[in-house]
Amino acid sequence: MYNNCMTATNHALTGAAIALAVQQPLLAAPLAFFSHFLLDIIPHFGGTPIYEFGHKYFLYIMAGDALITINAITLICFLSPSLAAVIILCALCAVLPDIILFTYYTSGKPNTWFHKTHLKIQWYEHPPGAIVELSYAILMSTVIGILLWRTQWT
């Protein structure tokens, strides 16, 4: 069974960008959650054996993704401490659908409409999607940089 999803890094960066742009947790958190599905529609990496449960590199990829995510979110919080709580909340909300998907990975069946929809929208999951993911990560980092710079002056 393959892992189905864009990297947690890209989801969390998007959540952080929403937090910095919106700043109001009650509005930003649902937007971050919704952003997950928009990102999953964008072509992304996948469909290769190294992205399969049980492959020797699979855990390294997951651990690397998690480490980059935690480091990036920590850095953003450090640069905008007054919004740290909203940033962490939104990053979690943006990754949450994939955490919920864990019940599918353990049971092996997409047994709810939520899982079925979540898996269906990911129409392109192939190795070249890594280029899209990398480009997206660079774009999001730039957006976050601009938003951080803006929060220093408002």
Ligand SMILES: [Zn+2]
């Ligand atoms: Zn997903």
